[in-house]
Amino acid sequence: MDISVKDQIEKIEVELFLEAIFRQYGFDYRNYAYESIRRRIWHSARETKATTISEYQGQVLYKPELMKILANNISITVTEMFRDPSFFESIRLNIVPRLKTQPIVRIWITGCSSGEEVYSLAILLHEEGLYERSRIYATDINEAVLQRAKKGTISILHMQQYTKNYLQAGGQREFSKYYKVDGEHVILEPFLKENITFAQHNLATDQSFNEFHVIICRNVLIYFNQHLKNRVFQLFYESLSEGGILGLGSQETIISSKVFSDLDYSNKIYIKD
Numbered sequence: 226m227d228i229s230v231k232d233q234i235e236k237i238e239v240e241l242f243l244e245a246i247f248r249q250y251g252f253d254y255r256n257y258a259y260e261s262i263r264r265r266i267w268h269s270a271r272e273t274k275a276t277t278i279s280e281y282q283g284q285v286l287y288k289p290e291l292m293k294i295l296a297n298n299i300s301i302t303v304t305e306m307f308r309d310p311s312f313f314e315s316i317r318l319n320i321v322p323r324l325k326t327q328p329i330v331r332i333w334i335t336g337c338s339s340g341e342e343v344y345s346l347a348i349l350l351h352e353e354g355l356y357e358r359s360r361i362y363a364t365d366i367n368e369a370v371l372q373r374a375k376k377g378t379i380s381i382l383h384m385q386q387y388t389k390n391y392l393q394a395g396g397q398r399e400f401s402k403y404y405k406v407d408g409e410h411v412i413l414e415p416f417l418k419e420n421i422t423f424a425q426h427n428l429a430t431d432q433s434f435n436e437f438h439v440i441i442c443r444n445v446l447i448y449f450n451q452h453l454k455n456r457v458f459q460l461f462y463e464s465l466s467e468g469g470i471l472g473l474g475s476q477e478t479i480i481s482s483k484v485f486s487d488l489d490y491s492n493k494i495y496i497k498d
């Protein structure tokens with residue numbers, strides 16, 4: 226069969242598949258970026274020996290346990306503490322001075338995965354004397370990673386890299402002061418959890434739940450198509466206070482926005498006009 230015809234049929238299969246799992250299970254991946262979601266579906270389909278996505282669709286519809294496996298495979302949860310150190314350095318330099326004028330600071334970190342980004346911000350705010358009056362709402366679609374985030378434990382294997390990131394991000398203390406070693410893990414200092422609320426929230430379907438001074442959503446929008454990105458930008462716009470700050474991932478940009486301006490373009494930090 227001609228490759229372009231095969232691709233065309235496969236696109237129909239992917240779209241029907243996404244519609245089917247939405248209607249049967251409520252998982253809404255219909256507006257995720259096509260190439261990436263296609264690859265993730267195939268990754269799971271191969272495990273069941275399905276030879277087409279239509280065949281895999283039949284299996285997933287009749288076996289809810291396959292839907293769980295698929296949802297896990299679709300969710301890419303890679304994260305780090307102080308990931309892209311210059312982003313956190315910019316928060317210190319450009320955002321903290323603005324936040325210092327607020328009596329209470331409300332921050333939403335969405336797509337927070339297992340919490341490394343959230344605890345990084347908590348440490349930064351603590352060092353800047355802002356954590357006490359900050360409320361961080363950390364959300365993700367994936368319950369399993371949220372459970373890990375709530376624990377506040379991290380594999381010891383990563384700590385060398387995270388220490389490097391912390392120092393590059395302008396960290397001012399001994400990083401090891403923020404955790405205790407417990408076998409193969411480290412347990413983050415409990416005070417870091419005090420002002421964080423972890424909760425499930427789906428950017429594709431859920432609404433806003435507060436007004437925030439800062440929203441951080443990094444390395445999530447790369448998985449969405451333009452339609453869904455637009456929905457999410459609108460949601461962020463409505464959820465930010467006037468002059469609120471939006472931080473995105475290094476590969477994510479707001480193109481030709483009339484409602485946000487660059488605050489630090491190279492670090493993907495924007496301000497609501």
Ligand SMILES: C[S@@+](CC[C@H](N)C(=O)[O-])C[C@H]1O[C@@H](n2cnc3c(N)ncnc32)[C@H](O)[C@@H]1O
Nearest residue numbers: 300301302304336338366367427428429443444
């Ligand atoms: C690659 S991780 C990024 C983690 C962290 N923000 C960082 O940059 O290190 C992407 C996260 O987005 C979450 N995610 C994917 N789709 C989502 C959605 N529709 N709503 C909320 N979170 C979503 C995934 O579960 C995953 O934890």
